[in-house]
Every structure is written in structure tokens, then in C-alpha cells.
Amino acid sequence: MDFYKILLNAHKGFGYLELLLTSLFIIALLATMFGLSGKVNKFLKKTTLFTMIFFHVQFLIGVIMLVINFTKGLDMGSVMKNADLRFQYVEHPFSMLIAAVLMTIINKKVKSNDTISLGIVIMGLIAAGLFAFAFPWMRVFGA
Numbered sequence: 001m002d003f004y005k006i007l008l009n010a011h012k013g014f015g016y017l018e019l020l021l022t023s024l025f026i027i028a029l030l031a032t033m034f035g036l037s038g039k040v041n042k043f044l045k046k047t048t049l050f051t052m053i054f055f056h057v058q059f060l061i062g063v064i065m066l067v068i069n070f071t072k073g074l075d076m077g078s079v080m081k082n083a084d085l086r087f088q089y090v091e092h093p094f095s096m097l098i099a100a101v102l103m104t105i106i107n108k109k110v111k112s113n114d115t116i117s118l119g120i121v122i123m124g125l126i127a128a129g130l131f132a133f134a135f136p137w138m139r140v141f142g143a
Contacts, residue, residue: 003068004065004068008065010061011058011061015135018051018055019135022128025124026125026128028041028043028047028048029116029124029125030121031044033116038115038116038117040110040113040114040116044110045110045111048106048110051103052100052103052104052106052107055103055131056100059096059097062096063093066093069089074089088136091134092134095134096131099130099131099134102123102126102127102130103127105123106120106127
């Protein structure tokens, strides 16, 4: 098995875990905001931390895969002309990068504050939305 296939399988496997962690993060975020009067609890801190860690791991694996593909001679002009390739090589990585940065900011805010604000909740929903947009649903779950 070559290195790229190992990375691809790891990226897919961590993708399932990331779906679970993102769902738990959204549940914890909304429960904290609406159920606990905005007081940060351990569950929110842990789900935020693990979601952020796996966003970063996924992103790093994806960047390595991207570099491997472009060093094999993939042409950017042909990528931008094809909607499927554009999603895979441009929209997916950049959306995930923005989501990972937002998760890092959210993790910092959750760690350092006793309560969460509406801004943190909005950033969390945007990060989850970008993740949902950039997740390759059809490739992972099929049609």
C-alpha cells in the first residue's frame, strides 16, 4: 500500500470521527448557551478541544495529500474548469482551513472565559457550517 492510500484512508477514517465530534460540539455549544445560562462546563471544554484537535489533524493530512497530488503534475487550469476537481482541491481545503482557524479561536475563548457569548456561538455555527459545506457527503456516504 503506498503512502497516498494510507493518508487517504486515515483522512476518511478521521472524517467519520470528525462528524461525530462536530455534532457533539454543536450540541454542547447550544446546550451551554440556552440551557446553562451561558456558563462553560467541562463537556463543552472537552468537545471543543477534541473537535479542534481533529480539525487540525484532518487539515494537516489533507494538505500533505494536496501537495502529493500537485507534485504529480496536476494542472491548476484544468482543476478550476472542472467543478468536482475545484471542490476537491480548492473549496474543500480552504473551507476546512477557515473552519479550523475558527475552532482554534473558539477553543481559546472557551478555555479563558467562564461564560460564552453570542459571538462564540455564531463562530461555532459558522465553523460547523463550513465543515458541513466542505464535507464530501456523496464520496463518503454514496448516492
